[in-house]
Amino acid sequence: MKKALIIFSLLFIATAVNFSFAQNTTPVTGHPAKTDVKTQSTPVLTSAEVMPSFPGGDEKFQQFLKDNIHYPKEALDNKIEGKVYVSFVVDETGKISNVQMQKRMAYGMDQEAMRVVTMMPNWIPGKEKGTPVTVQMTLPIAFSLGNSKTK
Secondary structure, eight states: OHHHHHHHHHHHHHHHHHHHHHTOOSOOTTSOOOEEEEOSSSEEESOOSBOOBOTTOHHHHHHHHHHHOOOOHHHHHTTOOEEEEEEEEEOTTOOEEEEEEEEOOTTTHHHHHHHHHHTOOOOBOEEETTEEEEEEEEEEEEEOOOOOOOO
């Protein structure tokens, strides 16, 4: 039992470390962008010299999420908080596609996060050497009741 717990802990740590490295959005100069997935004719990058961005910038993006995310009733009733991770592809025209859950929560949070991501307007596409490219993004969406947890 103790051995299984240690193995599980190591796997969890390895997954967390791998995820954190995969989320690095700092461009690396002199190295080609990493290609993970290929569509019919266009490679899907996981990083680009210029990453895709929401039209209007981060403030507009945060406002869009605030205006459109509705806390799921089941999660609210059970006082559940948490974070889900949704991946999606921004193509060279800025269109959002291939929306998938990467880290799930129950109580309707997954469905709500995917609903909001699928209704996002077109983004400003990423660029490599000045040319628009297709990039896969991962978005964390936090569900918080906003209560302080003092006892």
